[in-house]
Amino acid sequence: MPLRPKIGRSLSQAQAAYALLLPFLAVYALFLIYPFFRGVWISLHDWNLLEVAFNPAAKEYVGLRNYERVMWGKDIEWSLFAAPLIQLAGLAALAGAAFTGWTGRLSRPTALALGVVAALVVLIAGLHPGEEGRWYDRRFWPTVGNTLVFVGLAVPGVTLSALVLAAALNRESRAMAALRTLFFLSQVLSVTVVTLIWQIMFSPRQGLIANITELFGGTPINWLTDAQFAMAAIVIATIWWSLGIALILFLAGLQDISKDLYEAAALDHCTGVRAFRHITLPNLKRTITLVVILQIILHFQVFGQSHLMTQGGPNDSTQVLVRYIYQTGFRDSDLGRASAMAVFLFVVMGAFSVIQFIVGRGKSQ
Amino acid sequence: MTRGTSWLVIALAIPAFLWLVPTLWMVSLSFQPNDVLARTTSSTALGLVPWPFTAENYAALFAFGQTPWWFLNSLIVATGMTLGVLAVSTTAGYALARLEFPFKKTIATICLIGLMVPEQAVFIPLYTMFADFGWHNSYHALILPRMAVPIGVFLMMQFFRAIPQDIEEAARLDGVGWLQIFWHVMLPLARPAMMTLAILTFLYAWNDYLWPLVSAQQREYFTITLGLASIQSNFAQSEGLGRVMASGVIASLPVVVLFLIFQRYVVQAMTAGGTKG
Numbered sequence: 001m002p003l004r005p006k007i008g009r010s011l012s013q014a015q016a017a018y019a020l021l022l023p024f025l026a027v028y029a030l031f032l033i034y035p036f037f038r039g040v041w042i043s044l045h046d047w048n049l050l051e052v053a054f055n056p057a058a059k060e061y062v063g064l065r066n067y068e069r070v071m072w073g074k075d076i077e078w079s080l081f082a083a084p085l086i087q088l089a090g091l092a093a094l095a096g097a098a099f100t101g102w103t104g105r106l107s108r109p110t111a112l113a114l115g116v117v118a119a120l121v122v123l124i125a126g127l128h129p130g131e132e133g134r135w136y137d138r139r140f141w142p143t144v145g146n147t148l149v150f151v152g153l154a155v156p157g158v159t160l161s162a163l164v165l166a167a168a169l170n171r172e173s174r175a176m177a178a179l180r181t182l183f184f185l186s187q188v189l190s191v192t193v194v195t196l197i198w199q200i201m202f203s204p205r206q207g208l209i210a211n212i213t214e215l216f217g218g219t220p221i222n223w224l225t226d227a228q229f230a231m232a233a234i235v236i237a238t239i240w241w242s243l244g245i246a247l248i249l250f251l252a253g254l255q256d257i258s259k260d261l262y263e264a265a266a267l268d269h270c271t272g273v274r275a276f277r278h279i280t281l282p283n284l285k286r287t288i289t290l291v292v293i294l295q296i297i298l299h300f301q302v303f304g305q306s307h308l309m310t311q312g313g314p315n316d317s318t319q320v321l322v323r324y325i326y327q328t329g330f331r332d333s334d335l336g337r338a339s340a341m342a343v344f345l346f347v348v349m350g351a352f353s354v355i356q357f358i359v360g361r362g363k364s365q
Numbered sequence: 366m367t368r369g370t371s372w373l374v375i376a377l378a379i380p381a382f383l384w385l386v387p388t389l390w391m392v393s394l395s396f397q398p399n400d401v402l403a404r405t406t407s408s409t410a411l412g413l414v415p416w417p418f419t420a421e422n423y424a425a426l427f428a429f430g431q432t433p434w435w436f437l438n439s440l441i442v443a444t445g446m447t448l449g450v451l452a453v454s455t456t457a458g459y460a461l462a463r464l465e466f467p468f469k470k471t472i473a474t475i476c477l478i479g480l481m482v483p484e485q486a487v488f489i490p491l492y493t494m495f496a497d498f499g500w501h502n503s504y505h506a507l508i509l510p511r512m513a514v515p516i517g518v519f520l521m522m523q524f525f526r527a528i529p530q531d532i533e534e535a536a537r538l539d540g541v542g543w544l545q546i547f548w549h550v551m552l553p554l555a556r557p558a559m560m561t562l563a564i565l566t567f568l569y570a571w572n573d574y575l576w577p578l579v580s581a582q583q584r585e586y587f588t589i590t591l592g593l594a595s596i597q598s599n600f601a602q603s604e605g606l607g608r609v610m611a612s613g614v615i616a617s618l619p620v621v622v623l624f625l626i627f628q629r630y631v632v633q634a635m636t637a638g639g640t641k642g
Contacts, residue, residue: 011542011543011544013464013465013466013543014464014465014466014467016460016464016542016543016544016547017460017464017465017466017469017543018460018466019544020456020457020459020460020464020544020547021456021457021460021461021472023452023453023456023457024453024454024456024457024515024518025457025472027453027509027512027513028476028479028513028515030513031491031509031510031512031513032479032482032487032510032513032514032515033475033479034490034494035487035490035491035494036482036486036487036490038490038493038494039486039487039489039490041490042489042490042493049493052493053496165377165380168373168376168377169377171370171373173370173374175374176374176377179374179377179378179381181625181628182381182382182384182385183381183384184624184632185384185385185388185621185624186384186387186388187635188568188572188617188620188621188623188624188631189388189572189617189620189621190571190572190574190590190593190616190617190620191572191574191590192574192590192591192593192594192597192616193391193590193593193613193616193617195594195597196391196593196597196609196610196613197387197388197390197391197613198387199597200394200406200606200610201387201390206402206406206606207406208386208387208390208406208407208411208412211406211407211411211412212411215411240384240387243384244635245635245636248632248635248636249636252636297483301483301484301485303485303574303575304574304575304594308594308597308598322485322575325485325489326575326578326579329489329492330492330579335489335493338489339489339490342485342486342487342488342489343486345483345485345486346481346482346483346486349481349483349486350481350482353480353481354481
């Protein structure tokens, strides 16, 4: 093959670079960038999946009407007391962000991000239909709310248990390595295996949990069909599934804390739980922030657990955003409205990605 | 080992065992006869010990049913995706890390922005595109979208950046072309990073659910992850609990084996994938 090396040698550095970049840029442009803009474009149309499939002209440009149909309603008003608990929590978070940002306890971008999120919560939760009004889509905001509840339960659940376990497992020994492996194992399973296992774990007739309850003379709970417990059930399955990655990130963070700090503290009789509070936590602050943001991004996209374990029910109590997008698009064939929701999802997740990027960059500096 | 540590190991063994119980239960149920499971799932030690024992469920899976076929589909898709991602990521990663060319910054930034776009934000337009091409229900439909995700490019870029400059310069002085340097000098060095990326991609491909769910509608093109989802909704009536659990075990086997053999790479891969995209 005398020809190929010759061509290769004659290429300039820039030519070689473009040749090497071309395959990736081609698939990237075709299967990520273009679909993204196409998604925005679809969201501006009245676009029925089946009708457009048979007749490409059967779509109609409607501007922002899909967004209106999804997120807005007739006669919508704003007041500070529409959802007082949520709004007060938002105001408290806003004040907290302002205070911590001002005193420098949180870095400025982090405080700003927290403040923006809190302000949005106060604003959005304050919207409600007036006396004659109604939401055009009654299910959208409750679905967003469910997704936030899921995130609000799963993220602290995973973070706290992973943090405690990581602190305990952060020792060099074979037994500890084996234990780490056990905790990480469930992370590599697919969502369908996880939901298969937990659907039957939670089953009131055949489930392991029901069997144990009956052993102690209790009445089994209908975990997946009782609106009180369904969300808890999918959160438990999720914590079991996704603890591993948080655990590993925390262990990596713990490795970076100097042993000298603990030795110095031990001289002052600061060990165990006190050492965890006064040395581990402050030094792990950035890792914790990163893990929390990562989990928020990850769990905001929850789909399989809700789709397979509870089918969004009972009474929509576990309906989450991605499942609603999927159903609107592929069951109701309303691609325009589904795309408008997907753009909403992108905006929310994009905001968190930006925060993640800022925090992550701060770490490497 | 100090006394405190051994107590800690014992104290941690309890939650670790509890963590293992659900998986153990799945494996145990898969080895019990379906007629027993229809009556009770807690025959021996709450069902955690497979007694009465049978391997019938596995035999039935391979004799009829589509599980072996789905398993094969998953292997094809995951292998294809892994090779594809490695090919486009190593080349682009190398160019962005080591070569100088016009618009380098712009191209790098455009790639970075792509990390922010989640699969869920593009799966509808991708669906319509692939429908227009008539590509659904095919292997390439399952493989191509993931090749566009820039995470691999960034992993490889970071790796290539850390390689000392003089290796390249020595080769340049000998008159070796850029593509030859990439192929003969850089790629052999990049094996550990490629291994990490390969495992990250394989795990993702094996476990992916949403895109196969919309793209593969014919059962012949189901991956095992998708196939398992399709049989779990009516597990007890149609196939018997033991057989569905056996499917679950089969579906998990490759990733669990991969994990146990390449634990270090898996942990690295998931950490890298987690923190960057």
